Amino acid sequence: MNQLKRPAAICLSVCLTALFGLSFSTSAWSQAAPAAKPQSTSPIAPIEDPLASAAKAPVKKVSKAQIINGIAVVVNDEVITNMEVQERINSIERSLKAQGTPLPARADLEKQILERMIIDRLQVQLAKEQGMRVDDIMLDRALQRMAEQNKTTLQELRNQIERDGTSFSAFREEIRDDIMMQRVREREVESKLQVSELEVDNFIAAQEAAPSKNQEINLGHIMVRIPENATPEVIAQRNARAQEAYKKLRIGDDFAKLAATYSDSNEALKGGEVGWREQDKIPTIFVDAVNKISFVGGFSEIVRSPNGFHIFKLLGKRDVAPVAASNTVQETNVRHILMRPTQLLTAAQVKTTLAELKQKILNKTATFEELAKANSVDTSASKGGDLGWVNPGDTFPEFETTMNKLAINEVSDPIETQMGFHILQVVERKVSDDSKERKRVAARQSVRARKSEEALQDWLRQLRDRAYVEFRTEQK
Numbered sequence: 001m002n003q004l005k006r007p008a009a010i011c012l013s014v015c016l017t018a019l020f021g022l023s024f025s026t027s028a029w030s031q032a033a034p035a036a037k038p039q040s041t042s043p044i045a046p047i048e049d050p051l052a053s054a055a056k057a058p059v060k061k062v063s064k065a066q067i068i069n070g071i072a073v074v075v076n077d078e079v080i081t082n083m084e085v086q087e088r089i090n091s092i093e094r095s096l097k098a099q100g101t102p103l104p105a106r107a108d109l110e111k112q113i114l115e116r117m118i119i120d121r122l123q124v125q126l127a128k129e130q131g132m133r134v135d136d137i138m139l140d141r142a143l144q145r146m147a148e149q150n151k152t153t154l155q156e157l158r159n160q161i162e163r164d165g166t167s168f169s170a171f172r173e174e175i176r177d178d179i180m181m182q183r184v185r186e187r188e189v190e191s192k193l194q195v196s197e198l199e200v201d202n203f204i205a206a207q208e209a210a211p212s213k214n215q216e217i218n219l220g221h222i223m224v225r226i227p228e229n230a231t232p233e234v235i236a237q238r239n240a241r242a243q244e245a246y247k248k249l250r251i252g253d254d255f256a257k258l259a260a261t262y263s264d265s266n267e268a269l270k271g272g273e274v275g276w277r278e279q280d281k282i283p284t285i286f287v288d289a290v291n292k293i294s295f296v297g298g299f300s301e302i303v304r305s306p307n308g309f310h311i312f313k314l315l316g317k318r319d320v321a322p323v324a325a326s327n328t329v330q331e332t333n334v335r336h337i338l339m340r341p342t343q344l345l346t347a348a349q350v351k352t353t354l355a356e357l358k359q360k361i362l363n364k365t366a367t368f369e370e371l372a373k374a375n376s377v378d379t380s381a382s383k384g385g386d387l388g389w390v391n392p393g394d395t396f397p398e399f400e401t402t403m404n405k406l407a408i409n410e411v412s413d414p415i416e417t418q419m420g421f422h423i424l425q426v427v428e429r430k431v432s433d434d435s436k437e438r439k440r441v442a443a444r445q446s447v448r449a450r451k452s453e454e455a456l457q458d459w460l461r462q463l464r465d466r467a468y469v470e471f472r473t474e475q476k
Helices: 011-019 064-069 084-101 104-130 135-148 154-163 170-188 199-211 232-250 253-263 285-293 348-362 368-375 380-383 395-407 435-465
Strands: 071-075 078-081 213-227 273-278 302-305 308-319 328-340 386-390 413-416 420-433 470-472
Touching: 011 273, 071 084, 078 084, 078 213, 084 104, 084 154, 084 253, 104 170, 104 253, 104 435, 135 154, 135 170, 154 170, 170 435, 213 232, 213 253, 232 253, 232 308, 273 308, 285 302, 285 308, 285 380, 285 435, 328 348, 328 368, 328 380, 328 395, 328 435, 348 368, 348 420, 368 380, 395 413, 395 420
Parallel strands: none
Antiparallel strands: 071 078, 071 470, 213 273, 213 308, 302 308, 328 386, 328 420, 413 420
């Protein structure tokens, strides 16, 4: 069965938590071994050498305003100014104080924040180079969802942001960047993951051999990153840094403060808190270390992975109500046409083009298959857009919701997912009375979650290590 990727939710929590202490769930955290690069079978066009565009680039001429402000660091052909860094430091300090986290030394915090800003800037650069855009309408919808998730209104959210000393326009731009970063991660990491039937078989066998309680755990995480192609000397230096953090943890130093001081992970500036995770979705390389933590508040020994050195703390554990068993699975045979905005083609123009393609199908001047082969940027284009049989949870929520509402052979209006814009057509449906297949679907999703976590940090490491980054002293 052709597998579509199961998407992560749009990850806006880093920006929100850092700025205002708002609570959002996040699934992106530091991982272990890089996954092999497969041939994608998801409804996403392949991208050739996604890191090539992040290689060393000529530096643009900076403006007089930038010189007066002072350049903190050059990132490929853009700059991060001292003023940007100081504004981010101030907001992070407010957030850490609100969480009750002891502040690390300002020099340590500045180093952490600057490194995070570099990685974020690289992701946004790559997204823009690939033609990704987030228009104001899409941004407004995201902000509205954000307010609803926090049980507040958009105006109240705006008031809170401005009370915390940040302009709402600046906040909007940070959220725009967050959405773009999530999209480029989806394209460069999630879309290239593939789960084999053997991996599913092995996962199910392991679960049956040692069944575990249906539990979620909340983890703290400190990661000291190892650069790509690091020499033994560099690895020894990074190990010494991890050992220093571990020794301080053992004598009673605050874990959240140590994470903000030492960790290179995505959640470092949130005190290292990963959030609640199902146990079977923890990256395999970390399972043993986490399982050895016998009580809430305990922490692991240092764990080595290809990406770095890791320390975990068990912040919480809770039972989860089991999902009611069902022996039926509805499968849908669906096809689609995928198009994406580019630097020459706006989102509005893409939607108009797809609407015109739909009209051609309705007028019977062309078939869906012909138009998919000629226009779709997905790997399914050669098959007339055919994605095969799709199970619940295999694709994007927006895609699945639209698919489920369509009658057989009906063509949808253009819809948007994190991969671009689609029109789709349901060819056939069937209900399978097969609990074994349902178990395999759940197992596949768990394996995919593990591999996703393992691949993301490796991709971020490569993106950072292959970029042109030049640190500058303050210019007078």
